[in-house]
Amino acid sequence: xxxxxxxxxxxxxxxxxxxxxxxxxxxxxxxxxxxxxxxxxxxxxxxxxxxxxxxxxxxxxxxxxxxxxxxxxxxxxxxxxxxxxxxxxxxxxxxxxxxxxxxxxxxxxxxxxxxxxxxxxxxxxxxxxxxxxxxxxxxxxxxxxxxxxxxxxxxxxxx
Amino acid sequence: xxxxxxxxxxxxxxxxxxxxxxxxxxxxxxxxxxxxxxxxxxxxxxxxxxxxxxxxxxxxxxxxxxxxxxxxxxxxxxxxxxxxxxxxxxxxxxxxxxxxxxxxxxxxxxxxxxxxxxxxxxxxxxxxxxxxxxxxxxxxxxxxxxxxxxxxxxxxxxx
Numbered sequence: 001x002x003x004x005x006x007x008x009x010x011x012x013x014x015x016x017x018x019x020x021x022x023x024x025x026x027x028x029x030x031x032x033x034x035x036x037x038x039x040x041x042x043x044x045x046x047x048x049x050x051x052x053x054x055x056x057x058x059x060x061x062x063x064x065x066x067x068x069x070x071x072x073x074x075x076x077x078x079x080x081x082x083x084x085x086x087x088x089x090x091x092x093x094x095x096x097x098x099x100x101x102x103x104x105x106x107x108x109x110x111x112x113x114x115x116x117x118x119x120x121x122x123x124x125x126x127x128x129x130x131x132x133x134x135x136x137x138x139x140x141x142x143x144x145x146x147x148x149x150x151x152x153x154x155x156x157x158x159x
Numbered sequence: 160x161x162x163x164x165x166x167x168x169x170x171x172x173x174x175x176x177x178x179x180x181x182x183x184x185x186x187x188x189x190x191x192x193x194x195x196x197x198x199x200x201x202x203x204x205x206x207x208x209x210x211x212x213x214x215x216x217x218x219x220x221x222x223x224x225x226x227x228x229x230x231x232x233x234x235x236x237x238x239x240x241x242x243x244x245x246x247x248x249x250x251x252x253x254x255x256x257x258x259x260x261x262x263x264x265x266x267x268x269x270x271x272x273x274x275x276x277x278x279x280x281x282x283x284x285x286x287x288x289x290x291x292x293x294x295x296x297x298x299x300x301x302x303x304x305x306x307x308x309x310x311x312x313x314x315x316x317x318x
Contacts, residue, residue: 143263
């Protein structure tokens with residue numbers, strides 16, 4: 001019960017950020033990143049404020065948490081967001097090694113407000129030739145040397 | 160033929176950025192955004208340099224192009240990247256309304272160097288309960304008011 005209340009508190013912080021975002025000219029999304037019971041990152045949607053199509057609340061919150069913790073991994077972290085993440089943000093959660101995501105509204109609720117993530121999920125899960133954004137191979141042979149250089153690099157930082 | 164040469168030139172610029180990235184301590188990825196035959200955005204991987212798990216070359220290049228053009232949409236733009244995009248970057252391309260993506264190395268080449276995008280594609284295309292990052296609903300009812308506030312906002316900027 002205590003854990004549920006704690007989690008509800010984090011979700012209410014994310015919802016509050018979403019509400020502030022609408023008032024401040026951003027999209028209706030807010031998120032917080034929590035580690036060991038403490039909020040270490042906060043974000044709200046800044047797409048139109050910053051002219052940055054990647055500035056979804058989750059991405060902004062994860063970047064903030066990484067800055068705070070000085071680490072590009074968010075292991076043992078939970079993300080609380082007022083809406084089910086789009087595929088960009090969910091993929092970012094995988095890259096960040098997040099542990100768990102809590103969401104309030106669903107992608108269906110978001111679609112009813114004009115944010116149609118489902119279409120992008122469908123696009124990503126199609127074979128490339130069927131996608132609406134064309135993906136064309138070019139100069140593969142010339143690119144492989146970069147990967148060899150990476151593998152040969154003694155002081156590389158894997159991520 | 161002239162068009163192919165022009166495109167190869169843009170791809171070589173992306174490969175060059177990837178090579179510079181390895182030399183400078185970033186991951187082996189580079190990208191450029193092109194509109195009307197001109198490069199308007201450049202990026203290389205900065206994940207470990209900036210402690211930002213979302214700073215893939217494509218995201219950095221798209222953010223740069225948006226900053227340059229003062230717009231959160233990259234309509235009529237092409238992305239050139241030295242490797243097939245991961246799902247985070249491809250989803251970002253959809254949000255940015257990019258027109259087309261050219262890539263050199265494949266996700267299989269990237270996996271051989273330790274960058275396993277395929278796993279994340281698989282995760283996104285699974286039903287949520289089967290994913291390794293748990294997605295748990297919480298307080299949906301409390302979140303819906305934010306979407307109503309968004310829809311009621313007269314001066315909202317849709318994106």
